[in-house]
Amino acid sequence: MSFARSDDGPRIALKILVAGGFGVGKTTLVGSVSEIRPLRTEEFLTDASVGVDDTRGVEAKTTTTVAMDFGRITMRDGVVLYLFGTPGQDRFWFMWNELARGALGAVVLADTRRLTASFASIDYFEQRDIPFVVAVNCFEGAHRYSLEEIRDALDVDPQVPVVTCDARDRESAKHVLISLIEHAVQHSVPAPG
Amino acid sequence: MQSWTDPPGERWIDEAAGPLVRPYALTGGRARPRGEPLDIVAILIGSGRPVPGHVRLTREQQRLLALCRRPYTVADLASELDLPLGVVVVLVDELLEQGLIEVARPAAPAARPDPRLLRRVIDELRAL
Ligand SMILES: Nc1nc2c(ncn2[C@@H]2O[C@H](COP(=O)(O)OP(=O)(O)OP(=O)(O)O)[C@@H](O)[C@H]2O)c(=O)[nH]1
Numbered sequence: 190m191s192f193a194r195s196d197d198g199p200r201i202a203l204k205i206l207v208a209g210g211f212g213v214g215k216t217t218l219v220g221s222v223s224e225i226r227p228l229r230t231e232e233f234l235t236d237a238s239v240g241v242d243d244t245r246g247v248e249a250k251t252t253t254t255v256a257m258d259f260g261r262i263t264m265r266d267g268v269v270l271y272l273f274g275t276p277g278q279d280r281f282w283f284m285w286n287e288l289a290r291g292a293l294g295a296v297v298l299a300d301t302r303r304l305t306a307s308f309a310s311i312d313y314f315e316q317r318d319i320p321f322v323v324a325v326n327c328f329e330g331a332h333r334y335s336l337e338e339i340r341d342a343l344d345v346d347p348q349v350p351v352v353t354c355d356a357r358d359r360e361s362a363k364h365v366l367i368s369l370i371e372h373a374v375q376h377s378v379p380a381p382g
Numbered sequence: 383m384q385s386w387t388d389p390p391g392e393r394w395i396d397e398a399a400g401p402l403v404r405p406y407a408l409t410g411g412r413a414r415p416r417g418e419p420l421d422i423v424a425i426l427i428g429s430g431r432p433v434p435g436h437v438r439l440t441r442e443q444q445r446l447l448a449l450c451r452r453p454y455t456v457a458d459l460a461s462e463l464d465l466p467l468g469v470v471v472v473l474v475d476e477l478l479e480q481g482l483i484e485v486a487r488p489a490a491p492a493a494r495p496d497p498r499l500l501r502r503v504i505d506e507l508r509a510l
């Protein structure tokens with residue numbers, strides 16, 4: 190396996206989203222498991238966000254560039270796994286509507302010190318029936334809860350995988366992606382009955 | 383609903399906005415792509431047709447066409463050309479209309495990938 194693009198370019202592109210609250214480790218996770226590439230989009234500032242940013246005196250400032258996390262894992266036979274993460278603040282939610290279309294699945298990163306920050310992402314993927322896993326990042330100084338306690342607190346369906354991870358560690362990040370794709374395989378098989 | 387392909391409207395095209403409206407200069411002031419929105423991982427490929435005499439391509443579109451001699455996703459093009467995604471979507475849309483590039487694989491929405499393919503991806507990830 191190499192990070193280099195095959196000369197033939199992608200033949201099959203699979204899309205995985207990396208979501209979660211502010212500072213939860215999205216950029217770190219994408220970087221530890223894939224070849225990270227620069228990518229940006231524009232945010233059209235709404236009146237609400239203009240109120241948040243101090244744009245007095247620059248009324249004409251109506252778009253701003255937003256960097257996205259973008260990573261690529263090139264596999265054999267032109268199969269390429271694309272990872273996308275967007276900033277955790279609520280005002281970036283608009284991006285998910287484009288990203289989520291046709292996505293294989295999503296990783297929702299969670300920090301046990303502020304689990305509520307993951308609720309919005311979980312609701313988002315549940316509502317759209319997009320397979321997702323919850324990856325609990327183990328930050329230093331955070332109380333260690335059992336996965337069962339975390340699952341209860343997050344109130345996710347029993348079949349949704351909840352795994353611990355260290356986003357800085359490549360093996361751990363790989364394990365998160367594998368859990369997601371295994372879950373997506375289950376998800377794609379219709380339940381009996 | 384806001385999206386990166388939303389038309390920015392006239393008020394964005396404003397001298398006072400300075401560099402912030404520059405992307406729309408690249409797209410000829412038009413930021414609304416026609417037709418279906420392109421998936422960010424749709425795979426594009428040049429059609430190999432010659433550029434018709436009456437068609438004037440921007441420098442960015444020429445670079446884009448050159449890259450599309452082999453398959454490229456929308457996201458990879460934006461990254462490679464260092465342009466915002468919304469701008470690339472507009473440039474690509476024009477080239478599609480002119481028949482200069484084609485969508486090789488549209489990354490069908492909601493179509494669940496083949497489980498065999500996914501199992502292969504899992505094996506490859508394990509071996510990484
Ligand atoms: N201990 C520990 N620290 C981590 C882990 N993941 C990320 N960090 C650290 O947490 C900080 C924030 O990580 P980022 O990857 O930038 O988080 P992010 O979600 O991209 O943040 P925003 O894009 O600002 O929302 C960095 O200093 C990381 O080194 C983890 O699994 N364990």
Ligand SMILES: [Mg+2]
Nearest residue numbers: 215216217258
């Ligand atoms: Mg980040």
